[in-house]
Amino acid sequence: MSSDAQWHVSPVQQWAALSGRTVRAAVRQGDLPFGFLAPMIFFVCFYVPLRHSMETGGGRYAQYLLPVIVVQGMFFTAMSAGDRAARDTAGGMGTRLRSLPVGAWLPAAARMSANVLRGVAAIAGALVIGSAFGFRFHGFGAAVVFVVLALAFGLALVIGADLLGVVTGDPGTGATVLLIPQLLLVMLSTGFVPAQGFPGWIQPFVRNQPVSQAAAALRGLADGKYVAALPITIAWIAGLTVVFGAAVVLVEGRRR
Structure with a gap:
C-alpha cells in the first residue's frame, strides 16, 4: 500500500x-447551552407582561407568541454563526486549511453543522418553555413542517451571517451589523401583537415583512393549518438563500 493511500x-x-x-468548541464556550436557554428567557420576558392584555379576547397567548420566539432564536443562531466564522478567519484557521488537501467547501460545511445544531437547540428550548405555558401542536405532520421551516429560515440567515464573518474577520463588526436588522424586524412584526396594535402608517410593513410572515406561517402550522403565509415564507427563504449563496460563491472565487 502506498503512503498516499495509507494517509488518504x-x-x-x-x-x-x-x-x-x-461543535466541541460551541459546547465548551457555552454557545449551545445559551442557544437552548435564550428562547426560554425571551419567552418569559414577553409572556409575563403581555399575556393578560392579549388574552382578553380569548385564546392562549403562548400559542401566539412562541413562533416569533423561534424566529428570534434563528436570528441569534445567525449572529452566533457570524461570530464563529469571524473568529475562524481572525485566528487564521481558514488560511491553514487552504494550505492542506481539504476541499474549499469543508470549513463552511463544518461550521454549518454546528449552526444547525444550535438552531435545533434554540427550537427545542422554545418548545420546552412554550409547552410549559400551554403551547400545543395540532397535527404531527404540520409539527414536522414547523420545525423544518424554522430551520430553513435559520439556515438562510446563517449563510449570510457566515459570509459576513468570513469577509470582516471581526466578531464585533458582524454582531453590530446583524443586531440592528434583527431588532427592527422582530420588534416591528406581528410576532408579539397583531398589526392593528401599530400605527396605521406602518401596518403594511409590519404585516408583510419576512419575520411577520414567518411567524404567521409557524403559527398556522402549530394549529395544524397551512396558511397563506407559508408559501410567502418559503419564497423569502428561497430568495435569501439564492442571494446569500451567490455572494458566497463570488467571495470564495475571489479568495482562491
Missing part, C-alpha cells in the same frame, strides 16, 4: 473531524 482521508472524514472540533 475522505472528505466525509474531514467534515466529521472539522464538525466535531466546531
Whole structure:
C-alpha cells in the first residue's frame, strides 16, 4: 500500500473531524447551552407582561407568541454563526486549511453543522418553555413542517451571517451589523401583537415583512393549518438563500 493511500482521508472524514472540533468548541464556550436557554428567557420576558392584555379576547397567548420566539432564536443562531466564522478567519484557521488537501467547501460545511445544531437547540428550548405555558401542536405532520421551516429560515440567515464573518474577520463588526436588522424586524412584526396594535402608517410593513410572515406561517402550522403565509415564507427563504449563496460563491472565487 502506498503512503498516499495509507494517509488518504475522505472528505466525509474531514467534515466529521472539522464538525466535531466546531461543535466541541460551541459546547465548551457555552454557545449551545445559551442557544437552548435564550428562547426560554425571551419567552418569559414577553409572556409575563403581555399575556393578560392579549388574552382578553380569548385564546392562549403562548400559542401566539412562541413562533416569533423561534424566529428570534434563528436570528441569534445567525449572529452566533457570524461570530464563529469571524473568529475562524481572525485566528487564521481558514488560511491553514487552504494550505492542506481539504476541499474549499469543508470549513463552511463544518461550521454549518454546528449552526444547525444550535438552531435545533434554540427550537427545542422554545418548545420546552412554550409547552410549559400551554403551547400545543395540532397535527404531527404540520409539527414536522414547523420545525423544518424554522430551520430553513435559520439556515438562510446563517449563510449570510457566515459570509459576513468570513469577509470582516471581526466578531464585533458582524454582531453590530446583524443586531440592528434583527431588532427592527422582530420588534416591528406581528410576532408579539397583531398589526392593528401599530400605527396605521406602518401596518403594511409590519404585516408583510419576512419575520411577520414567518411567524404567521409557524403559527398556522402549530394549529395544524397551512396558511397563506407559508408559501410567502418559503419564497423569502428561497430568495435569501439564492442571494446569500451567490455572494458566497463570488467571495470564495475571489479568495482562491
